Amino acid sequence: GxxxxxxxxxxSVQEGxxxxxxxxxxxxxxxxxxxYKQELGKGPQLIIDIRSNVGEKKDQRIAVTLNKTxxxxxxxxxxxxxxxxxVYFCAASIDYKLSFGAGTTVxxxx
Amino acid sequence: xxxxxxxxKHLITATGQRVTLRCSPRSGDLSVYWYxxxxxxxxQFLIQYYNGEERAKGNILERFSxxxxxxxxxxxxxxxxxLGDSALYFCASSVAPGGNQPQHFGDGTRLSIL
Numbered sequence: 001g002x003x004x005x006x007x008x009x010x011x012s013v014q015e016g017x018x019x020x021x022x023x024x025x026x027x028x029x030x031x032x033x034x035x036y037k038q039e040l041g042k043g044p045q046l047i048i049d050i051r052s053n054v055g056e057k058k059d060q061r062i063a064v065t066l067n068k069t070x071x072x073x074x075x076x077x078x079x080x081x082x083x084x085x086x087v088y089f090c091a092a093s094i095d096y097k098l099s100f101g102a103g104t105t106v107x108x109x110x
Numbered sequence: 111x112x113x114x115x116x117x118x119k120h121l122i123t124a125t126g127q128r129v130t131l132r133c134s135p136r137s138g139d140l141s142v143y144w145y146x147x148x149x150x151x152x153x154q155f156l157i158q159y160y161n162g163e164e165r166a167k168g169n170i171l172e173r174f175s176x177x178x179x180x181x182x183x184x185x186x187x188x189x190x191x192x193l194g195d196s197a198l199y200f201c202a203s204s205v206a207p208g209g210n211q212p213q214h215f216g217d218g219t220r221l222s223i224l
Contacts, residue, residue, distance in 0.1 A: 032210035043112065043200050043215035044153070051210060089153065093209040096166035098143075100153040 002027045002094050006101025013080050014109050021104045023090035024072040032093035033066060033073050037086045038103075044089060048075070080108045113137065114216035116201050122222045128189040131219045135182055135203030141165070142184040143204070143213060144176055148197040159184055160207035188221070196223045 036044035113136035155168035159178035
């Protein structure tokens with residue numbers, strides 16, 4: 001099955017700085033890569049996704065890049081704000097199944 | 111608010127018991143997914159239904175079963191519960207069944223086994 005590794009496991013940034021989370025996947029057949037944000041007591045919330053035929057996608061302060069050759073993808077958050085503090089999960093999809101990374105706890109310091 | 115509704119929010123029961131978790135997908139979504147989230151295993155895919163039919167199976171134990179009804183709501187049944195079944199159980203839904211469809215999650219049911 002698909003194996004997704006996510007780094008770092010924790011990330012502390014100063015408000016206004018950028019945050020970068022990196023993920024690698026094992027199965028080259030994976031073709032869809034969503035990112036989720038999970039706040040305490042809530043379910044994962046889809047924040048951005050990218051398909052295998054696209055190299056980069058941006059939505060306001062959030063961007064995702066995909067390198068199919070290297071089998072890795074990254075989430076970039078610019079101008080971080082306190083409300084960006086949460087756990088972020090990457091995922092890769094193959095055969096109807098989403099495989100998730102272990103998560104990154106992001107803390108934005110005021 | 112994702113539009114996916116899960117009930118109950120919390121469930122406390124004992125080992126050996128059976129429970130049923132319920133999920134109503136977003137309006138217009140035909141596919142439902144169940145996930146288990148625990149501290150040691152992370153988010154694990156359990157099973158997927160599309161328009162009432164099972165489409166994909168993940169790491170779902172034989173003691174667990176699910177179904178999707180004609181009105182598209184889904185239930186996850188957990189039986190012969192063990193302490194290790196304590197976890198958050200999430201339901202997600204998408205418009206179509208493909209693995210590249212955006213999935214939207216509910217806020218989960220927290221199951222505690224005493």
